[in-house]
Amino acid sequence: MERIQQLVWRVDGFRQVVEECELRDLGFTGSRFTWERHRNTRNWVCERLDRVLTTSQWVLLFPKAQVHHLEVANSDHSALFLSLGVSVIRYAPVPFRFENAWLKEIDIEEAVLEAWSCGREKPIGNRIAICGNFLKE
Structure with missing residues (x-):
């Protein structure tokens, strides 16, 4: 019972920080779940535990950003790949100017x-x- 109370306290604290900092979930593409346990058994459990949280200012800086859930062979968690959707800016060479x-x-x-x-x-x-x-x- 004490362990459950500790977990509830931590989750509530996390939710409070998310709310106070006005963070929002960036969403994702790929599998709906980022964590699983006991795959291919009757006790199989899967959840979306891992996510990317951002501020609205950050989203304005990177409006094309996307999160991709990637499968990983040696872990029960999926890898998160954050693509900013930003093109590489190529600068033109500076023309010669006599000084x-x-x-x-x-x-x-x-x-x-x-x-x-x-x-x-x-x-x-x-x-x-x-x-x-x-x-x-």
């Missing part, structure tokens, strides 16, 4: 001449790019 401060460098003229002569047979756009790469270094 006037480079004119104060002692060897700027030498660096430009060296870079310019490296691409002597190349089109003007390529020569400018080679020169820009030299100057960035």
Whole structure:
């Protein structure tokens, strides 16, 4: 009886925290249950114990997030996989911009001449790019 009272106390405490923090269940895809015991017997028990709780602010940051229940061979709990649904953002390279401060460098003229002569047979756009790469270094 004492053990049951402890469990009820813990569950009530957990529910209180969820309510006070305004957490919400993110839902899931996959099997309805995340825990099972005594599979393939008369005493088989299964429940959805594991879940992902979020705030409404978090959901605004990741509106495409999804939880997937994955089966695991060596555990009585399913693995939870949280997919944020976010694409990898690819940034375009920053275009070359000449910095006037480079004119104060002692060897700027030498660096430009060296870079310019490296691409002597190349089109003007390529020569400018080679020169820009030299100057960035």
